[in-house]
Amino acid sequence: MVAFLVSLLACTSGSPEIAAGDAAKPDVILVSIDTLRADHLSSYGHDRPTSPFLDTLASNGTRFDHARSNSPWTLPAHLTMLTGQLPVTHQVTDDHLALDPSVRVLPEAMREAGYATGASVATLYVSRKFGFDRGFDFFDDHGIETEKQNLKGTVVASDVIGSAVDWIEDLPEGKPFFLFLHFYDVHYHYDPPPPFDTMFDRAPAKGDRRFKNYYAHFKKPLTEEQKAHQLAQYDESIAYVDAQLKALYEQLDQAGRKQRWVVSSDHGEEFGERGSWGHAHSLYAEQLRVPLIVSGEGLPSSKVITEAVGIHDIAKTIASWVGQPMAASDGLDLNPAMEGAPVPSRSFPAETFRFKTRRISLYEDGKRIEWDLRKRKVELFASDSDRLEVNDLASSDAASVAALSARAEEVWGRPWEATADGTVRVKKGVVLKNGARKSLRVRAGDSFQVLPYDTHTTFTPVGESDPLGPWQSTSPPPEGSAVVYKAEARTAGIELDEDTKKMLEQLGYMQETEE
Numbered sequence: 001m002v003a004f005l006v007s008l009l010a011c012t013s014g015s016p017e018i019a020a021g022d023a024a025k026p027d028v029i030l031v032s033i034d035t036l037r038a039d040h041l042s043s044y045g046h047d048r049p050t051s052p053f054l055d056t057l058a059s060n061g062t063r064f065d066h067a068r069s070n071s072p073w074t075l076p077a078h079l080t081m082l083t084g085q086l087p088v089t090h091q092v093t094d095d096h097l098a099l100d101p102s103v104r105v106l107p108e109a110m111r112e113a114g115y116a117t118g119a120s121v122a123t124l125y126v127s128r129k130f131g132f133d134r135g136f137d138f139f140d141d142h143g144i145e146t147e148k149q150n151l152k153g154t155v156v157a158s159d160v161i162g163s164a165v166d167w168i169e170d171l172p173e174g175k176p177f178f179l180f181l182h183f184y185d186v187h188y189h190y191d192p193p194p195p196f197d198t199m200f201d202r203a204p205a206k207g208d209r210r211f212k213n214y215y216a217h218f219k220k221p222l223t224e225e226q227k228a229h230q231l232a233q234y235d236e237s238i239a240y241v242d243a244q245l246k247a248l249y250e251q252l253d254q255a256g257r258k259q260r261w262v263v264s265s266d267h268g269e270e271f272g273e274r275g276s277w278g279h280a281h282s283l284y285a286e287q288l289r290v291p292l293i294v295s296g297e298g299l300p301s302s303k304v305i306t307e308a309v310g311i312h313d314i315a316k317t318i319a320s321w322v323g324q325p326m327a328a329s330d331g332l333d334l335n336p337a338m339e340g341a342p343v344p345s346r347s348f349p350a351e352t353f354r355f356k357t358r359r360i361s362l363y364e365d366g367k368r369i370e371w372d373l374r375k376r377k378v379e380l381f382a383s384d385s386d387r388l389e390v391n392d393l394a395s396s397d398a399a400s401v402a403a404l405s406a407r408a409e410e411v412w413g414r415p416w417e418a419t420a421d422g423t424v425r426v427k428k429g430v431v432l433k434n435g436a437r438k439s440l441r442v443r444a445g446d447s448f449q450v451l452p453y454d455t456h457t458t459f460t461p462v463g464e465s466d467p468l469g470p471w472q473s474t475s476p477p478p479e480g481s482a483v484v485y486k487a488e489a490r491t492a493g494i495e496l497d498e499d500t501k502k503m504l505e506q507l508g509y510m511q512e513t514e515e
Contacts, residue, residue: 018165018255019173026258026297028110028178028318029248032081033241034074034123035187035279037268038067038291040238048200050238053246054293057261061295062303062338066384068310068363069267070350072287073280074125077266077311078132078182082106084315084329086349088412090491091453093353097491098131104328106315107135110178113322116171120163122155122184136180138167156193157185157244165251178318183241188269188278190233192240199239201232214278227272234269260296262318264311273388280354283361283370285381285389288350300338307343308363309334349411353452358430360451362408369404373436373451378405409433414447422461424448427470429455454491 021027038044043055043063071077075095076087082105087093090103099105107117118138126132127141140163142155160181171177185192188211197203209226211217222230245263252259268287269279279287292309294317295301312331319326320333337343348363358373366384371377380401381389394401412432418424421443430436433448440448450457456470 017169018251018257019169019171019175020255021257022174022176023258025115025176025322026260027176027252028115028260028321029262030081030106030178030180030314030318031245031261031263032078032126032180032182033186033238033263033265034182034184035267035269036238036265036291037286038265038289040235041291043293044291046235048235050235051242053242053249054263054291057263057295058293060301061261061293061299062301062305064292064294064309064334065304065306066308067264067290067292068308068348068350069265069288069290070310070312070348072267072283072350072352073354074123074266075130078126079130080312081264081266081314082132082180084312084326084331086312086330087351088349089328089330092130092491093351093452094454095125095130097454100492101131101134104326105135106318106326107178107180109135109315109319109324109326110322111135111137113324114176115322116175116177117179118164118167118177119180119182120160120167121180121182122160123182123187126182140164140167155184157183157241158193161244161248165248168252181245185237185241186234190230190237192233192237196236196240196243197233199236201229201236204233211278214276214281217277218275221275222272222277230277231271234271258297260299260321261293262314263291263293264314265290266311280352281357281359283350283352283359285383285387288361289387294334294338303338305337305343307337308346308348309337309343310348347407347411349408351451353429356428358436358451360408360412362404362411364404364407367400367404369401369408371405371408371436373430373432376436380404409449412449412451414449416448416450416457418442418444418446418448418459420444420461422459422464424450425458425460425467426450427456427458428452 040046041051041054042049043051043058069077070080070086076093079090079092079099080086083090083103090099092099111117117136119136120140121127122142124144127144128139129145133139142159160183164179164181168177191204209222267279268290270277270286273286274282274284313334316326316329316331317334320335345365350361352359359370360373361368361370363383366382368381368383370379378394378401379392380394380397382393383389409432414433423439423441424431425439429450429452430438431440431448432451433440458467458470460467
């Protein structure tokens with residue numbers, strides 16, 4: 001009965017209308033299941049049967065056991081997924097910023113290779129508002145710019161799949177496609193439709209605890225009973241999306257189309273591990289360890305890769321299938337690794353500057369440092385052996401803290417330069433040079449970093465009382481006109497309308513009060 005209902009949810013017509021594809025060019029489906037923790041998929045060790053279809057993809061392909069995101073929230077992580085650029089490169093770390101139009105995105109590469117390109121997405125932060133439609137022949141964000149109810153979960157997996165199938169049915173025979181699917185069902189409030197809403201627990205009821213915002217749940221944490229119910233609903237939402245993906249796979253298979261699938265997530269979710277509920281405010285394992293499954297026609301099967309990889313590797317890996325470059329990518333082509341080559345050891349930076357948070361993180365050679373720049377607090381974890389990052393080793397391993405802190409400053413770089421002696425001050429951010437601080441005395445020629453990248457920055461020359469500035473990375477001063485400058489501006493600006501801002505505030509996305 002469940003399988004029958006799933007088919008009805010996913011299909012848009014009673015009979016197959018999808019034309020055959022190109023036997024030499026498999027269709028490529030990139031799936032992002034928003035807020036999906038790796039450890040809640042059965043193939044990653046979860047004790048509930050949340051993901052039978054994804055588990056089948058994993059067993060028939062390659063499962064990356066240690067895949068990392070670089071951001072605990074949707075916008076910067078998805079830009080990384082589609083460009084291969086880390087946030088330290090693309091610098092879109094908040095919702096008033098947008099990707100520089102000159103940056104090449106994966107759908108552009110696929111279209112240049114002769115693929116039809118389509119996307120169906122389910123949240124504002126992967127919408128045309130932020131330029132995600134670039135490179136797509138077909139892009140459906142389901143009215144996200146104007147319909148306030150969307151971020152409350154009104155665009156569900158069946159809507160995402162149905163829209164994509166409608167587009168695929170219009171493609172001519174022999175035309176391969178690249179399809180990007182983004183699902184929001186696993187993002188709070190985790191409300192799957194029947195029969196999935198009773199798969200692991202009772203149905204949702206009036207009076208159930210609803211997500212408010214990250215800070216509120218510090219003050220009033222979930223009880224064990226409430227947490228168990230929310231975890232059940234979270235898992236039920238995964239099962240619902242999994243079933244919808246299976247239905248899509250079967251429709252394409254019945255049409256005789258060859259397929260390649262890449263399934264991942266932008267970030268995970270905190271369920272009380274640090275005292276609250278939600279994401280975007282920290283960089284611990286429950287938010288940055290995500291699934292990555294690569295499977296399909298002509299790809300290796302029954303592979304499990306344990307070395308660390310990242311979502312910034314996805315674009316380059318897919319583009320290499322069609323012989324297209326992603327020249328500005330920070331990522332790695334994972335195809336050699338899937339064929340048995342060793343995965344090179346690399347550093348994995350991550351960051352979040354949402355709300356008043358100022359955190360950066362660096363994973364390298366089995367250890368990870370988390371640096372709270374506002375509180376000047378450093379934590380160290382042996383992430384490979386302590387997968388949930390329970391034990392802070394900072395006080396007992398000073399050498400690793402010093403080494404990773406120095407490496408972090410190298411990774412984030414020092415693109416600002418002083419051309420005279422004086423004092424640099426930032427508003428709502430930090431200056432990063434031999435530590436993080438609100439102000440920094442510099443000499444001519446000194447370089448430093450400012451975080452967040454677009455923080456208002458002023459400079460007071462020696463002997464002067466009036467500061468020069470403020471400047472931002474999105475609009476640096478003209479060359480030669482000031483005594484401090486940033487080498488390169490990498491982002492474009494964006495404005496949200498008042499209705500959208502109000503909606504985000506209600507959902508806790510624009511909460512500014514920190515305890």
